Amino acid sequence: MLEESRPAFSSQAGSWEECPSKCHYMHIFVAEKYQPIEGWEFKLKDDIEMKTIRYTWLVATLLVVGLLASCSPKGAKKLLETIPQESLFVGYCNGADLIKKGNFEKYIPKDAAEDENFILLKDLVKSVKLHDLFFFITPEKNLTFTFFVKDFKQFSEAYSQLDLDGKREEKEGYWIASNKNCTVVSNKKQVWIISNDMGLDPLEAVKKYVEIKPEKNANTIPHISDIYAKDAGMYMNYALLTNLNELRGLNFNHNYAADEDIDWRDWEDDLKELSKEGVEQDEVEAIEEESPETMGLEKALPMLKEQKDMRVIATLSFEKKEIRSEIKLYDPEGKPYTSPFMSDVKVTKELLANFPKDVALIAVSSLGEKALDAVCQALALTSASESEALLAKQVICRLGGEIAGGVKLPSSIMDWDSAPEYMLLAQSKNSAELLLHLDTLLCQGTGMKSSQSNGVYHLDEDFFNSEKGAYYGALNNYVYYRNAPFIQPKESALENKYIASFVGSYGGLFVDLSSQSSLSTLVKQFTEYSLDGYLMVHMSSPHESTIVFRNDAAEGDNILEGLVKLMFQA
Numbered sequence: 214m215l216e217e218s219r220p221a222f223s224s225q226a227g228s229w230e231e232c233p234s235k236c237h238y239m240h241i242f243v244a245e246k247y248q249p250i251e252g253w254e255f256k257l258k259d260d261i262e263m264k265t266i267r268y269t270w271l272v273a274t275l276l277v278v279g280l281l282a283s284c285s286p287k288g289a290k291k292l293l294e295t296i297p298q299e300s301l302f303v304g305y306c307n308g309a310d311l312i313k314k315g316n317f318e319k320y321i322p323k324d325a326a327e328d329e330n331f332i333l334l335k336d337l338v339k340s341v342k343l344h345d346l347f348f349f350i351t352p353e354k355n356l357t358f359t360f361f362v363k364d365f366k367q368f369s370e371a372y373s374q375l376d377l378d379g380k381r382e383e384k385e386g387y388w389i390a391s392n393k394n395c396t397v398v399s400n401k402k403q404v405w406i407i408s409n410d411m412g413l414d415p416l417e418a419v420k421k422y423v424e425i426k427p428e429k430n431a432n433t434i435p436h437i438s439d440i441y442a443k444d445a446g447m448y449m450n451y452a453l454l455t456n457l458n459e460l461r462g463l464n465f466n467h468n469y470a471a472d473e474d475i476d477w478r479d480w481e482d483d484l485k486e487l488s489k490e491g492v493e494q495d496e497v498e499a500i501e502e503e504s505p506e507t508m509g510l511e512k513a514l515p516m517l518k519e520q521k522d523m524r525v526i527a528t529l530s531f532e533k534k535e536i537r538s539e540i541k542l543y544d545p546e547g548k549p550y551t552s553p554f555m556s557d558v559k560v561t562k563e564l565l566a567n568f569p570k571d572v573a574l575i576a577v578s579s580l581g582e583k584a585l586d587a588v589c590q591a592l593a594l595t596s597a598s599e600s601e602a603l604l605a606k607q608v609i610c611r612l613g614g615e616i617a618g619g620v621k622l623p624s625s626i627m628d629w630d631s632a633p634e635y636m637l638l639a640q641s642k643n644s645a646e647l648l649l650h651l652d653t654l655l656c657q658g659t660g661m662k663s664s665q666s667n668g669v670y671h672l673d674e675d676f677f678n679s680e681k682g683a684y685y686g687a688l689n690n691y692v693y694y695r696n697a698p699f700i701q702p703k704e705s706a707l708e709n710k711y712i713a714s715f716v717g718s719y720g721g722l723f724v725d726l727s728s729q730s731s732l733s734t735l736v737k738q739f740t741e742y743s744l745d746g747y748l749m750v751h752m753s754s755p756h757e758s759t760i761v762f763r764n765d766a767a768e769g770d771n772i773l774e775g776l777v778k779l780m781f782q783a
Contacts, residue, residue: 295425303449311773342363347359440528523542524545535764539758557755558581569706618638620634656672671684714751726747727746746764
């Protein structure tokens with residue numbers, strides 16, 4: 214574990230638009246057809262539109278309040294009794310602590326108290342037991358939100374007035390409210406929110422959840438109690454990622470995603486967008502004729518199949534100056550997850566000594582022999598030509614375990630006209646042979662010519678079109694690739710205590726966010742949010758990682774308060 218380390222998750226799942234009315238304090242969540250991980254859209258509505266907000270508005274409130282929240286175990290076990298053991302994903306958060314840590318009331322506009330819809334929202338929030346909010350995904354990809362209510366009458370009345378277009382009914386002892394997007398089912402103690410796009414009857418689903426046998430509920434999942442031991446948490450069965458229909462594969466021979474700005478996951482939608490953007494119809498039709506062929510990802514990356522037995526437990530906590538996340542990997546029995554694809558190679562001083570102290574970003578990792586073999590197998594299936602695949606294999610098979618990449622940014626954002634200086638470094642079994650094959654591969658792939666001097670190769674152009682081109686050569690047992698000539702730093706990255714902590718670990722990431730860094734200056738310029746700290750990922754073992762976002766410039770009693778202030782002032 215790292216001294217002063219506390220990790221963080223940071224994710225965004227949509228876009229914010231500025232509300233033109235005085236009701237800018239309302240963040241309205243409009244849920245489109247549910248797609249796991251993706252497909253959620255955030256929008257702002259004005260006062261008039263607020264009158265027609267449907268149920269999904271409630272979902273958004275719970276998400277916004279909940280996903281960043283801290284947690285307590287009260288009520289968690291009871292709610293887990295109604296969640297299937299076989300769930301692919303279980304998320305937990307404590308909205309009550311979020312509100313306290315974020316000091317939300319301080320930043321709500323004064324005129325909010327005069328708005329009818331805000332009053333209803335406040336009543337709705339008061340009626341919910343915010344300490345324990347759960348959402349889960351079943352093997353059938355059904356997404357459900359569930360929580361307890363303190364005052365069902367208050368909840369139902371407030372919700373009914375906010376969801377004016379919805380339908381209400383009492384059936385088999387359950388209160389049911391539905392609209393075209395979602396259905397709310399409640400036994401007047403617990404509430405379940407289910408998307409109407411799941412292909413199941415919401416009431417029947419809830420009855421099934423309520424009747425789950427003790428040995429089949431989520432409380433039996435190994436280490437599940439960890440997710441409500443901190444401010445927020447999640448459990449994920451890795452099959453959620455490997456079994457999704459949306460992961461239908463890539464045709465790597467035709468990289469349209471790069472060349473034509475097309476996302477392979479939404480091929481048909483992207484073709485329509487191209488038409489809207491003015492691309493000639495004959496060009497669109499030509500692309501359509503060569504649409505991506507489906508290829509199982511597991512075939513290209515056998516490690517995906519291997520990791521279907523992996524379970525992820527992650528926690529999140531908000532502290533005075535830090536956001537911390539702990540991530541642990543387990544097998545189905547709850548033992549630390551191991552895989553033949555995991556590396557047993559640890560980061561060494563020799564690797565880090567080749568990077569400068571003022572590196573703005575550095576990532577270090579390692580790959581085991583079997584993982585390298587899997588990459589070669591994937592290349593054989595996905596490369597544009599057999600010769601290219603063979604050359605790439607000749608490079609990869611000569612790699613050792615350690616790999617790293619670092620970026621040095623200009624001291625001033627005014628100097629960002631040119632490409633930042635970067636370097637890729639990898640341990641090598643035979644540097645001379647590796648460089649020879651790498652040179653051939655780069656020249657063949659780019660069509661450029663290279664020259665060699667004193668064992669250092671020079672390519673006229675690098676991946677980011679640096680004016681200096683690309684340089685690649687050997688450093689003892691390592692080979693490097695960089696967009697500037699290599700000079701041994703006078704002060705190495707080992708002088709940075711956070712980067713030095715990677716020695717003996719299994720990898721990590723460090724991003725300099727000190728007040729004088731160009732990244733912090735850039736963030737300040739565009740968001741008015743002050744930074745003075747770092748972002749750090751630290752792998753203490755192959756199955757355990759810590760993520761830390763540290764900001765000594767954070768305002769308020771908790772780092773969350775500064776983020777809330779930024780959100781309301783945006």
